[in-house]
Amino acid sequence: MSDNDISAQDDFKQAAPAKGATIDNDGAPIAEATGDAKTAIKDAVGNYGTQAADKARLFAEDGKAKAGGALDQLAQLLNDAAAQVDEKLGAQYGGYARNAASSVTGFSDQVKAKDIDELVDDARELVRKSPGIAIGAAAALGFVVARLIQSGLDTTPTSGN
Known part of the structure; x- marks a missing residue:
């Protein structure tokens, strides 16, 4: 066999790095490549976390606006009912009913005036000061939501009838 028998065109495959090697095939330290990968993953996770927080904030803002509107409707309903109560039961x-409507309107104005962070802080403070009330309110809200969902399921049309 001579030097002429081996050409530069022959395929040369470099062996994989040995176990415990500190340099990869390109000559870069493996620890550096691993560190770069970890940094890229952390950055990606951080970006997804930021996107999720932004989306949650948008949903919370939308919920706050809807809650304010619902409270305004409740206050209007109480005011309308007050006139009927006057006629049937008396002005007292x-x-x-008018005092209740006024309280609901005031609460609605407070909800609309505060940003989400302030509302979360207020909720935390309420739970800290009165955990029993917070648990009771959560249970009542859960009951109402369950009833609304159940009534929505009961009114859905069935196929084939």
């Missing part, structure tokens, strides 16, 4: 009881 109509005044109770």
Whole structure:
């Protein structure tokens, strides 16, 4: 066999690095490549976390706006009912309905005026000061939501009838 028998065109495959090697095929330290990969993964996770937080904030802002609108409707309903209560039960009881409507309107204005962070802080403070009330309110809200969902399921049309 002579030097002429081996050409530069022969395929040469470099062996994989030995176990415990500190330099990869390109001559770069493996630890550096691993560190770069870890940094890229951390950056990607951080970006996804930021996107999720932004999306949650948008949903919270939308929910706040809807809650404010619902509270305004409730206050209007109470005001409308107050006139009927005046006629049927007397002005004293109509005044109770008006006071309730005024309280609901005030609460609605407070909700609309605060940003999401302030509302979360207020909720934390309420739970800290009155955990029993917070648990009761959560249970009542859960009951109402369950009833609304159940009534929505009961009114859906069935196929084939």
